[in-house]
Amino acid sequence: xxxxxxxxxxxxxxxxxxxxxxxxxxxxxxxxxxxxxxxxxxxxxxxxxxxxxxxxxxxxxxxxxxxxxxxxxxxxxxxxxxxxxxxxxxxxxxxxxxxxxxxxxxxxxxxxxxxxxxxxxxxxxxxxxxxxxxxxxxxxxxxxxxxxxxxxxxxxxxxxxxxxxxxxxxxxxxxxxxxxxxxxxxxxxxxxxxxxxxxxxxxxxxxxxxxxxxxxxx
Amino acid sequence: xxxxxxxxxxxxxxxxxxxxxxxxxxxxxxxxxxxxxxxxxxxxxxxxxxxxxxxxxxxxxxxxxxxxxxxxxxxxxxxxxxxxxxxxxxxxxxxxxxxxxxxxxxxxxxxxxxxxxxxxxxxxxxxxxxxxxxxxxxxxxxxxxxxxxxxxxxxxxxxxxxxxxxxxxxxxxxxxxxxxxxxxxxxxxxxxxxxxxxxxxxxxxxxxxxxxxxxxxx
Amino acid sequence: xxxxxxxxxxxxxxxxxxxxxxxxxxxxxxxxxxxxxxxxxxxxxxxxxxxxxxxxxxxxxxxxxxxxxxxxxxxxxxxxxxxxxxxxxxxxxxxxxxxxxxxxxxxxxxxxxxxxxxxxxxxxxxxxxxxxxxxxxxxxxxxxxxxxxxxxxxxxxxxxxxxxxxxxxxxxxxxxxxxxxxxxxxxxxxxxxxxxxxxxxxxxxxxxxxxxxxxxxx
Amino acid sequence: xxxxxxxxxxxxxxxxxxxxxxxxxxxxxxxxxxxxxxxxxxxxxxxxxxxxxxxxxxxxxxxxxxxxxxxxxxxxxxxxxxxxxxxxxxxxxxxxxxxxxxxxxxxxxxxxxxxxxxxxxxxxxxxxxxxxxxxxxxxxxxxxxxxxxxxxxxxxxxxxxxxxxxxxxxxxxxxxxxxxxxxxxxxxxxxxxxxxxxxxxxxxxxxxxxxxxxxxxx
Numbered sequence: 001x002x003x004x005x006x007x008x009x010x011x012x013x014x015x016x017x018x019x020x021x022x023x024x025x026x027x028x029x030x031x032x033x034x035x036x037x038x039x040x041x042x043x044x045x046x047x048x049x050x051x052x053x054x055x056x057x058x059x060x061x062x063x064x065x066x067x068x069x070x071x072x073x074x075x076x077x078x079x080x081x082x083x084x085x086x087x088x089x090x091x092x093x094x095x096x097x098x099x100x101x102x103x104x105x106x107x108x109x110x111x112x113x114x115x116x117x118x119x120x121x122x123x124x125x126x127x128x129x130x131x132x133x134x135x136x137x138x139x140x141x142x143x144x145x146x147x148x149x150x151x152x153x154x155x156x157x158x159x160x161x162x163x164x165x166x167x168x169x170x171x172x173x174x175x176x177x178x179x180x181x182x183x184x185x186x187x188x189x190x191x192x193x194x195x196x197x198x199x200x201x202x203x204x205x206x207x208x209x210x211x212x213x214x215x216x217x218x
Numbered sequence: 219x220x221x222x223x224x225x226x227x228x229x230x231x232x233x234x235x236x237x238x239x240x241x242x243x244x245x246x247x248x249x250x251x252x253x254x255x256x257x258x259x260x261x262x263x264x265x266x267x268x269x270x271x272x273x274x275x276x277x278x279x280x281x282x283x284x285x286x287x288x289x290x291x292x293x294x295x296x297x298x299x300x301x302x303x304x305x306x307x308x309x310x311x312x313x314x315x316x317x318x319x320x321x322x323x324x325x326x327x328x329x330x331x332x333x334x335x336x337x338x339x340x341x342x343x344x345x346x347x348x349x350x351x352x353x354x355x356x357x358x359x360x361x362x363x364x365x366x367x368x369x370x371x372x373x374x375x376x377x378x379x380x381x382x383x384x385x386x387x388x389x390x391x392x393x394x395x396x397x398x399x400x401x402x403x404x405x406x407x408x409x410x411x412x413x414x415x416x417x418x419x420x421x422x423x424x425x426x427x428x429x430x431x432x433x434x435x436x
Numbered sequence: 437x438x439x440x441x442x443x444x445x446x447x448x449x450x451x452x453x454x455x456x457x458x459x460x461x462x463x464x465x466x467x468x469x470x471x472x473x474x475x476x477x478x479x480x481x482x483x484x485x486x487x488x489x490x491x492x493x494x495x496x497x498x499x500x501x502x503x504x505x506x507x508x509x510x511x512x513x514x515x516x517x518x519x520x521x522x523x524x525x526x527x528x529x530x531x532x533x534x535x536x537x538x539x540x541x542x543x544x545x546x547x548x549x550x551x552x553x554x555x556x557x558x559x560x561x562x563x564x565x566x567x568x569x570x571x572x573x574x575x576x577x578x579x580x581x582x583x584x585x586x587x588x589x590x591x592x593x594x595x596x597x598x599x600x601x602x603x604x605x606x607x608x609x610x611x612x613x614x615x616x617x618x619x620x621x622x623x624x625x626x627x628x629x630x631x632x633x634x635x636x637x638x639x640x641x642x643x644x645x646x647x648x649x650x651x652x653x654x
Numbered sequence: 655x656x657x658x659x660x661x662x663x664x665x666x667x668x669x670x671x672x673x674x675x676x677x678x679x680x681x682x683x684x685x686x687x688x689x690x691x692x693x694x695x696x697x698x699x700x701x702x703x704x705x706x707x708x709x710x711x712x713x714x715x716x717x718x719x720x721x722x723x724x725x726x727x728x729x730x731x732x733x734x735x736x737x738x739x740x741x742x743x744x745x746x747x748x749x750x751x752x753x754x755x756x757x758x759x760x761x762x763x764x765x766x767x768x769x770x771x772x773x774x775x776x777x778x779x780x781x782x783x784x785x786x787x788x789x790x791x792x793x794x795x796x797x798x799x800x801x802x803x804x805x806x807x808x809x810x811x812x813x814x815x816x817x818x819x820x821x822x823x824x825x826x827x828x829x830x831x832x833x834x835x836x837x838x839x840x841x842x843x844x845x846x847x848x849x850x851x852x853x854x855x856x857x858x859x860x861x862x863x864x865x866x867x868x869x870x871x872x
Contacts, residue, residue, distance in 0.1 A: 381458030599676030
């Protein structure tokens with residue numbers, strides 16, 4: 001079972017991260033300088049693959065693909081510490097492999113790092129809000145509208161790409177992986193820590209908000 | 219229970235209004251002057267977050283986020299007067315907080331008011347039709363296709379952004395909140411009352427149309 | 437019951453036709469000459485409103501909004517001749533009212549007729565294929581995947597807007613109504629009959645194809 | 655039953671291939687040189703029609719429309735060799751008829767072949783990954799989230815159009831058919847074999863990955 005759960009996290013993270021970076025390369029390459037058009041393509045692809053991967057892999061591993069989500073389930077006691085650490089390790093490794101696969105598919109150098117600055121209070125608040133909303137969506141929808149989970153997560157990220165100034169990374173593993181891609185979806189390595197701190201804070205606050213919001217007794 | 223219902227309305231209104239304004243800022247900033255492209259991004263984000271918030275918060279508070287919807291449920295006797303007033307208060311306050319959060323995320327001054335005129339018979343008819351359709355969709359779909367409610371409301375607003383000349387505010391609280399944002403989604407404070415009057419009229423007519431359309435006896 | 441069914445057809449046709457024409461006006465007005473961007477907005481709005489209207493009104497009237505669909509159900513004996521004629525009358529009248537409402541919303545003259553030519557073998561084949569596919573989708577999906585009907589019809593028309601040269605009117609009532617709008621969605625009155633003939637032929641062939649494809653015995 | 659299954663494959667392949675090529679012609683013709691906008695239209699149409707066709711024809715034939723999918727079901731023993739060969743034959747013939755119908759609809763010469771080169775390691779890796787993901791999505795989603803199959807396949811291909819450098823043909827029959835269309839979706843006949851080899855390899859690896867990932871015993 002554990003092997004299958006890790007394989008599910010690996011396949012999901014690989015496809016998710018390859019899709020985020022690959023669709024960014026495709027979109028920017030074709031959009032003729034209209035960044036909103038590029039972001040439409042990037043959004044459509046990311047939201048779509050998320051829903052697919054969750055429908056298909058959720059019943060196996062829970063379909064985290066995201067250390068902030070794994071942290072939330074760890075705080076709630078729904079996953080053990082050792083398994084959580086293995087999940088995060090697999091998310092990172094398979095996710096980076098996905099980014100590199102995107103580079104190979106688009107005939108780009110495999111090894112890159114981004115020079116795109118993404119920093120400042122506005123973007124950190126964006127990552128906090130984006131991750132808070134993502135984790136609350138996951139926990140809340142699992143609790144009250146289970147059939148809606150794949151669609152909800154895909155749609156939530158589609159919206160968050162547009163309403164946050166950081167285009168909603170909302171995922172520490174993808175933040176690291178995107179620092180290794182000097183493309184549309186990239187983030188300068190120097191800015192990774194600020195994003196991750198905001199993401200983890202958002203995830204933790206979401207867990208406690210969920211407790212208040214969905215506990216049956218008042 | 220009441221505390222949880224108000225918290226659900228607060229979180230939903232915060233995210234909905236932050237999304238409407240934030241995605242408008244993002245879209246207009248990136249679209250290079252092509253307003254249709256900007257509206258595509260704004261539409262995608264708004265429709266998506268609405269479906270997510272309703273799937274996740276509907277079972278708690280009914281997921282109104284909209285005084286016109288609360289009014290409709292009040293006329294139908296499904297919510298008490300005191301609770302309805304608290305709902306509207308929370309929608310306004312949390313919604314405005316969402317607009318201000320969008321301003322902070324995008325490094326804009328928090329306090330603004332819009333100078334964009336939105337007025338005239340055409341737009342008032344638009345708001346009447348948009349809110350009539352929204353309330354009828356909510357009441358009718360709850361009655362006959364409950365599983366479709368989150369998708370229906372998200373899709374309805376996505377369509378109404380395009381087929382009404384006012385881009386379908388269809389929500390008195392968001393009309394007030396958008397008057398406090400001099401961005402893509404803004405509306406001049408002087409034009410707020412006309413919009414709200416048309417919206418409330420549409421909501422009231424929808425309640426009576428629903429009664430005729432869905433009553434089991436002819 | 438009959439009054440409610442006719443009211444459902446009226447409301448649905450009003451919103452559908454208002455949406456097709458209104459979103460066309462909005463999209464063309466904002467798209468800065470990029471017709472593909474305009475068609476994206478027009479498609480998004482039309483597909484979305486169709487799914488909403490079918491989820492909400494399907495359980496009342498069947499949600500035809502389309503004489504070709506009513507004809508198909510008449511051939512199959514699922515609706516009587518008198519009711520079918522009333523359906524078509526209501527679809528036409530309420531649909532034209534929807535087109536006129538769109539004109540008022542966008543501050544255009546109410547009374548117009550289109551000068552946009554839409555004719556020729558290619559477009560007639562397009563209307564035949566589009567209507568064949570629409571009717572087969574409706575009959576087949578009702579038979580084997582009932583929960584998918586609202587989504588299927590909305591998605592089918594979204595696709596057909598792009599893969600047919602005529603942008604898939606696929607509806608005799610909307611063809612007449614669109615001849616009364618000299619906007620993005622218009623069609624010259626002289627070209628209406630050719631379109632309607634192709635649509636009815638497609639609907640009839642679809643009814644017989646359905647019979648072969650879905651009959652349980654071979 | 656067999657006759658109905660083959661007819662379902664024929665109708666599905668006809669509409670799918672007509673949609674891929676037709677929406678490509680429409681999109682490229684209207685997009686004013688912005689290829690990302692064209693790809694948005696092409697993606698929307700293809701993803702939408704796939705979901706519709708699978709919801710409607712899946713219960714009859716399994717809705718393959720794709721020799722790589724038929725091969726996967728053959729390896730798994732869910733379809734016999736003779737039937738599998740008939741499926742592939744029908745997919746090819748009806749699919750090519752769909753491409754030709756698209757040509758007629760858009761007033762283009764029926765008989766064409768593409769001169770668009772699509773080759774190289776990056777694109778072959780893209781086809782391998784795209785087909786691997788498609789077959790894994792189909793098998794996995796059928797196993798654990800059956801209601802999600804039509805949406806998943808439509809969304810998967812929508813994403814894969816953007817995250818693979820080859821825009822994800824992922825289907826040997828459509829690869830052949832698209833070589834007969836010198837339009838947006840075309841591929842030079844000389845490049846067909848490389849694509850098909852990569853696709854079949856991806857399908858085969860997916861069958862074995864599925865076995866590891868979804869077998870109940872560890």
